[in-house]
Amino acid sequence: MATIVVVDDESLITDFLSFFLKAEGYIVHVARDGRSALELIREVRPDVVVTDFMMPAMSGFELAQALRATPQLAHIPVVLASAAQGATAKLRAELFAAVLDKPYAPARLLALLRELTQASGTAPDDTHEP
């Protein structure tokens, strides 16, 4: 079973994604800023990280950079979901597996997660179509 870490300062978003991705068969962990996410990622070693950009303590950008700089964590794909920084993030494409512009369709995130977890062989068994 694949593990996802969702990072966002907006609890509306973490609450929704947590509920939604659990229902899709993922194990979901939540952090509300980049710094606590980094600790969480070290601990749970997720298959994919879905992060916001603007957050307290450490931004999504800084989080992705920190992960790339840590050999044991550098392989974890990071999906950036941002309302306003999509264009900026695309300039640093090497940091992110994908960039989603908020608001995005949940099905789009699901398709992306399936693709990224299948690559690592940890996609949820229950693969129903979106």
Place this chain on the structure above:
Amino acid sequence: MNQTLTRLTSHVPGLDTILGGGLIAGSSYIIQGRPGAGKTILANQIAFEQARQGAKILYITLLAESHDRLFQSLSTLDFYEAERVGKDITYLSLFRTLRLEGLSALVDVLRAELARQGTSMLILDGLLNARESTHSTLDVKNFVAELQGHAAFSGCTVLFLTSARIDDSSPEHTMVDGVLQLDEELLGSRTVRRMRVAKSRGSASLGGLHHYAIHDGGIVVYPRLEALFARPSKADHAPDNRVLSGVHDLDARIGGGLPASSATAVVGPGGSGKTSFGLNFLRLATPEKPALHFGFYETPARLASKARALDVDLDALVASGALSLIWNPLTENIVDALAYQLLDAVQARRVDRLVIDGLAGFARATVDEHRLIEFLAALTNQLRAIDVTTVCTWETRELSAPALNAAPPEALSLFDNVIGMQLDEADGMIYQGMKVIKVRDSAFTPAVTKLIIPNSTAGGVVDLSLPTASGDANRS
């Protein structure tokens, strides 16, 4: 003392004026108003302008509303620049921190973020939530005090946005440097938005309620005209030269014309020739001494066609640059917005003669009718000071003493000159007759003058000897 205060230029039209020069850098403000009043728009408008001036803004939401919804609604406004979000303006949600860990945890996060982001302006959206999360007003007081102290030390300006009704004695109100109240209310069937500087520590603000509007460009504040122009911007030098009214007989009777830089009220019932008097006055405009017609009734096209019937070629005057036309339908207008539109046009085009047709356009737009006299006093004083000779039409039921007095009695005192218009009959003809009721500093011949427009074949004179559709009933 005051000269050492650094003011922020908001570029929100009118806002800095009512704040006595602008927000004071390093001070804290409450922006209060019910949902929908425009607090978030105002705060973001200020934030984006500060960002354009090189500031770093931290925008904290304590509300359960998602940031992408906020950006969606802001993106419809002209001031919003997506590329500044995340770079110059950082939006963080601390709703959960506040809810789960309380105010002291919130202060800790904010302190860390202010330092991390190098913030020069902090905006806290949802102070009401901050108050609800605690049972003690002491905690809120401490929260505001700690944040304010920290921000002031680093020269950071703080805006607290709240939809809570904050009374004068609440701890927040006593602690902050300024309180701006945004009020949206229903008066009759129309929505009226007004803003008030309820507190302004250490600086004189423009008191009372000021209308504001939310346009595509954001918020525009219209400082109350009589407060801003309590005294005209320049000294009035009351010149003694005369400006031709366009009616020879009248000019001859009143000493050569209307006194320059004076305000004339042309009063009378509908159809008595007030608009015609105005059009005839405009006829004498030249590109060097241009005129403006500021009307509420006829559209420019209909006004031109009415003028054509009087042999006044409005289109040619407009084409030559001698005349401009501004028309505002008599619908829902903001009275101060009309005044600024008028004054701006007068100054931009260096207008010499002005016709306002008619004063009802301002009277109808004043939602607070008690303002009308003060408003008209400020407007006419300012027009005199900037050397405009003004003719205003004012419709009364009839031209009789009781009807004139039915208009606010102080109103006519605001005008240097008053000319009454009425339909008179002589030799089987109806004509538009003028009575001079007063002319500033002049003797005048007390007689009825016919409104005769030179070169005009119609001339506002109706020949009753011609058969009309209503037969001879009109002679009874």
